[in-house]
Amino acid sequence: MIKLIALVLAIFMGAASMASCANTDSNAPMGFKEISEEGVTYDLFVPDEWTADISTGVTAAYYSGKDPANISMIGFELDGSVTSIANYWETYEPSLKAVFPDLTYVHEPEEFELDGVTAMQYVYTGTMVDTTYKFMQIVAFKDAKVYIFTYTAEAASYDAHFEDVFAILANFKFH
Secondary structure (H helix, E strand, O other): HHHHHHHHHHHHHHHHHHHHOOOOOOOOOOOEEOOOOOOEEEEEEEEEEOEEEOOOOOOOEEOOOOOEEEEEEEEEOOOOOOOOHHHHHHHHHHHHHOOOOOOOOOOEEEEEOOOOOEEEEEEEEEOOOOOOEEEEEEEEEEEEEEEEEEEEEHHHHHHHHHHHHHHHHHOOOOO
């Protein structure tokens, strides 16, 4: 009888673990879940082990409580005064420098393609409360909107999630 109960429990646990690994979001690639909300003009997917965070009103996710590496995506309409990504960055950069007076670019901005749309990649570091962070921002213009994808991590652990971040970007889709 004990062997039968153990067998039934083993079968149940195996079925439950397989069901929990199943991809329930039909739009999400295998191993990913969608975190973008209804009404946005893009689909953003993160690896299953990442945690969605909608507490800020921005589409975002973080890796874990012990490793707060995170990504976010925001899209908003432009007011007409901004005419290019370079122009947008010129107006945005002073705000960044106000928050991070030690802002340092890791390399020159590079062209990037986000779901077929030409974008720019900005990688920089900045210190806040004695911790140095490294950021990668992808800025794209599409249909009179600016879209900003941001990856943030402590500088020392920035490379640890690079594979996930590029998979997130490779699976990103505009509507």
